[in-house]
Amino acid sequence: MAQRASAAAVPGFNSLGLDDRLVEALGALGYEEPTPIQREAIPPLLEKKDLIGQAATGTGKTAAFALPLLHLLAGREGKGGGPFALVLVPTRELAMQVAEAVHKYGRALRASVLPIYGGQAYGPQLRALQRGADVVIATPGRALDLAKGGKLKLDSVEVVVLDEADEMLDMGFAEDIEAILHETPAERQTVLFSATLPPRIAAIARRHLTDPVKIKIAAEQAVAGTTAKVRQTAYIVPRGHKLATLARVLDVENPTSAIVFCRRRNEVDELAESLSVRGYRVEALHGGMTQDQRTRVMKKFRGEASDLLIATDVAARGLDIQHLSHVINYDVPAEPESYVHRIGRVGRAGREGVAITLAEPREHRQLRSLEHATGQKIEIAKVPTIADMRARRLELTRASIREAIVAGELDRYRVVVETLAGEFDVVDVAMAAVKLLHQSDSNGEQDADEIPDVEIWDRPRRDDRPRPGNPRDGRGRPARGGGEGRGDMSKIYVGAGRAAGIRPQDLVGAITNEAGLTGGQVGGIDIADRFSLVEVPEDLVESVIAALRSTKLKGRKVTVRRDRAAE
Known part of the structure; x- marks a missing residue:
């Protein structure tokens, strides 16, 4: 049987009954404590109960089902030739993302994970299936094709997960899902996660789940007026361009003092190092630091010896920073209430504050739940271009020169200007000086490549979407x-x-x-x-x-x- 984690493991996760190797893996990956959906879902899933979980994208659903199925896999006796678990997801991108997460969590267990999806040649997927996989993450269409052809064996499956179930139905996969579920053993454990639970999802649950545990993570509403002074903006960017986008946003916004929130503590360290290299005054703060280290960091940040604090939610709890002008979510917060709490740190005492969120394309729907939580619109802005960034830096250069003129004490530089003015036009001399100052304050402009625009279309409201049995035109x-x-x-x-x-x-x-x-x-x-x-x-x-x-x-x-x- 799998052993439970020791008390020295990651706080929060070690109390859920997970295999200690999984808890240690979470610690190594920088996770500090479980999200609400993880706290509620993991215990019943470890007891092999069916479950319906309703929570928005980005609330930690992947770990909520991946950790229990890996725990059960570790305790499985007499492994058969087919997969132990089948996870159905709506898109290729999500299949790869979930597969990567399950692989990271289960590396110490030597769990074999295989994503299969349309748009890729059958050959590599067939060969991987022949070698064997403990966990298969698949899009419904490709999974059904392989199952019908006898290449994906479903008779050994003990756990089936329907992730983003409403999204799969919106994409027309209802029949495929039904067919796949009929091919799996009747005594399997079935887990369904969905952002919403329309009648179609409820019908599938009634047919295929047995006495399921029901969990709903509700969004917390903001107190009226608490976010009125906060300008809320989001940028939709591919994950690979997040760092470059953050650097540009910081250049354009030029915050007096900002906290950048990350989900994991190793992400905090990596981001702090990357921004330091780019010339920013940065400090990192997370739960893996000693109390003395955290005290030193906060002393520097409060004393304005650093401009940016890169932190996790856990480490930043209880901090009261009066001069904070910006809060930046490097990742969309896992819970709307976290977002409400974060942006409440700016805009205090009648001051205006700024809240900025970097969202990946598939997370754009989650921004709606944040709007619902705050009762305010989040502006979807275009990522600043190189031209925007240079224009902003020139504006800052001009402001710096104006301040220097007003401050005076320039006489010791007069000889340089007068000498050059005898040889060149005085305006040319001034422009050359501005050029040198601008270049010295440009952080090297490492981001030479343009960041691709991601156009996000609002989909119709769910009540307007097709339902089985709709009349045909x-x-x-x-x-x-x-x-x-x-x-x-x-x-x-x-x-x-x-x-x-x-x-x-x-x-x-x-x-x-x-x-x-x-x-x-x-x-x-x-x-x-x-x-x-x-x-x-x-x-x-x-x-x-x-x-x-x-x-x-x-x-x-x-x-x-x-x-x-x-x-």
Whole structure:
């Protein structure tokens, strides 16, 4: 049997009954304490109970189901040839993200983890399945294809997790999920996580879960007026560009004093080191530091010997910093109440404060829950360009020169100016001096490359989305929502139809996985015997065509172009 963690392990996690190797792995990864969904979900899952968890993206759901299934895997006797656990997720990106997390948590257990998803050749996935995998993380379409072909054995599965269940249904995977669940053993443990629980999700739960434990992590509402003085802004950026984005935002905002919040303490150390190299006065603060170290850090920060404090929520609790002008969320907070608490640190005593959040593209929906918690709109801003950054630095240079002129005491520099003024125009001399000052204060402009814009479309409200059994329109396609937020739509021609086994969910899944659209952005779908027509936003037609041309549908390349009948 797996042993429980010792009292010296990570506080909070060691009380949940997890294998000590998992708790040690969490400590090494920099996690300091469980989130609410983890505290509520892990104990019943360790008891092999079915569970329905309702919580927003980014609240720590991956660890909430991954840690218990790894714990149960460690105590499993007589491992069979097939996977122990199957995790179904809506997109390729999430499959890779979850697989990476499970691998990190279970490295000490030597758990083998395999992501399988559409858009990748079957060969490597088939060979990996033949070698064996303890945990398979899959998109529903590819999982069903492999299961039907006898390549993905489901009779050994003891745990099934439906992650982001509402998202999977929005993308048309309801039938696939039902078929997969019917192929798994009836006595399995089934876990369902979803941001919302519409009737379709409730129906699946009634059919496939047995006496489930129900957990709902509700958003905490802000006290009226507490965030009125805080300007709230978010930047949507790919994870690989977060550091460069943060550096640019800091240059443009030029905060008097700021706290940058991270989720994990090793992320705090890495970010503090990276920003120090870029010329910022930075201090790190997290639960892995001794009390003396934390005291020294806070003394420097309160004494304005440093401008930035990179911290975890746990380490920053109870801190009262009067001169704080900015709070920056390097990651979207796991809980709306954490966001409310963080931004409440600025804008005090009638002063205006700034709260900035860096969100990854798949986290944009979570920003809505933060808006709901604060009762205020979060502005989605474009990442500052190199030109914006240089303009801001010139503005700061001009301000510095003005302050120097007002302060006086410039006589010792007069000889330099007068000597050069005899040879050059005095304006040219001044511009050269400004250039040198600007260059010396530019932090080297390490971020020479532009950061890609990520266009986020608001999907229709859930009440407007298609439901099973909806009436079909006159052309035989499923009636969809009102198209709220889609704008002008155009059709693309896909050279595969019913004869090739193409289903609406195949097309929606390919477009959302390969082109990065949401299910709500995909419009009407017509499937004929030899071809299909799909409506997508006009502004995104070319990117969708390019993405679909680079992938395969049902294992083969297909013709993709604009529908000529619409031209």
